[in-house]
Amino acid sequence: MILTEDLLKDLISIPSTSGNEIAVAEYIFHFLQQNNFTVEKNWIDEKRFNIIAKVGQPKIYLSAHMDTVSPFIKFSQDQEYIYGRGSCDTKASIASMLIAGINAKNQGLNNFGLIFTNGEESNFDGIKALIKSKTNIPYIIIGEPTSCCPINGHFGILNIKVTATGKAAHTSNPQKGVNAIDLLTDSIIKIKTISFHPETPVSLVKIDGGIADNIVPDTASAVFGLRPSPNDKNDYQKLFNSAINHQNIKIETLIAVPPINFPIPKELNFLGQGQTVKYFTELSFCQNGLVLGPGDIKYAHGPDEKLPKSELSKAVGIYQKIIQKYCF
Ligand SMILES: [Zn+2]
Known part of the structure; x- marks a missing residue:
């Protein structure tokens, strides 16, 4: 089985600036198919699609955006960090969610899903198309670099x-x-x-x-x-x-x-107290959920974008526990 770090390396190595996400979307789509998820393409326009993967009838979705800001920065690493465009915003979330999803499935967990979107760094056309498609999303975890702490409120x-x-x-x-x-x-x-x-x-x-x-x-x-x-x-x-x-x-x-402030459900109390932030994420388009992912927001979009390797396994563990607590 592929390691989360290797998966993240593959994802970073495929450039996916907003509007040009097709190659990374195809990669993730096939990865999900190979791992026996029920996968569908949710088309935004003729050339671009979001991905919806399901196990059973999802009560909860883990979701992250596939696009990055420009310019492309190639993958590199040292002992402590993984570097490259999208390393923290948000390909580390994607890699951790994919591995957590596979682990949860292997554990026999049911009724959860994964969503991967486009256009988050430009005009949110991915999440908007997804919401318009009337996909039922009772609760969503949006992966953004929050150092694995939950954010449940946004300014408007x-x-x-x-x-x-x-x-x-x-x-x-x-x-x-x-x-x-x-x-x-x-x-x-x-x-x-x-x-x-x-x-x-x-x-x-x-x-x-x-x-x-x-x-x-x-x-x-x-x-x-x-x-x-x-x-x-x-x-x-x-x-x-x-x-x-x-x-x-x-x-x-x-x-x-409008601003949002969703209460954290009791099943997810183990995540700790939720925070309210002034920046904007796809959660603002959803009816219920929170934002949580590996990496520090201060490295997003910068020339030195990076992710502490220790956060990857931590995020996999947390996402898996979220599925376990929520789907039982
Ligand atoms: Zn960003």
């Missing part, structure tokens, strides 16, 4: 655009126009008086306006980027509207991904 994303509409005029006669940039700056000052939740970071991320040095601008806009905390129950579209309430100002929500 909320981008709100404020657009001011004025009237153009020559700057020699500004009183004939309505200055949209003036309207916008007044609005920004009012928005800053809103009592945002103390745990929710708020940033003014974008400003646009003006077309020429001699024209009073007729349009200007700003975007606020919020990361709502799971404890934040404010309706910010409403709060922005009431702070401004001006016929020339339009407030629109561009993106709203």
Whole structure:
């Protein structure tokens, strides 16, 4: 039987930057077939597919993304670490889940599954296609580098655009126009008086306006980027509207991904206390689950991406125990 380290070496050696995951997806698909899982391709478009592998009727899935950021970095190792693109984000999770799945199957465990997705590092089109396909996922463990600690909460994303509409005029006669940039700056000052939740970071991320040095601008806009905390129950579209309430100002929500906070089921209490993080993972698209995987997030995406070898066997043990506790 293949060792987890050798499997990880194979996975790292196949480049799979977002959009170009086909070779690694085929490798994993065949690996699962060879190990007698029921496997299906969940197509995202004509060329790319997620993988769903089942043993019985899954009550729980282990899942990780197959794509990586660029550039490709080839595999290397020393006594302590495995290096290369995807070593921690998230091919170590994939390798550990595959081995844990085989071990669990050999142990006679039933009713679990494995999911491998694409596009996590770009636009989440893999997990979105999977959710759209109505695959029943009662509970999911998402593999990301968390040093094998459970994360069960995420901050959300909320981008709100404020657009001011004025009237153009020559700057020699500004009183004939309505200055949209003036309207916008007044609005920004009012928005800053809103009592945002103390745990929710708020940033003014974008400003646009003006077309020429001699024209009073007729349009200007700003975007606020919020990361709502799971404890934040404010309706910010409403709060922005009431702070401004001006016929020339339009407030629109561009993106709203609500924060999540899933309780850890009692079967998985052995994992310890869950944490809430500000970054975003595929868990935000799922109805229940947690994030846990080998590796340290601080090495993800960097030129020195690496994974402590000791974390690999640790992750295999934890994933196997999760299946065992949850499927009995
Ligand atoms: Zn990543």
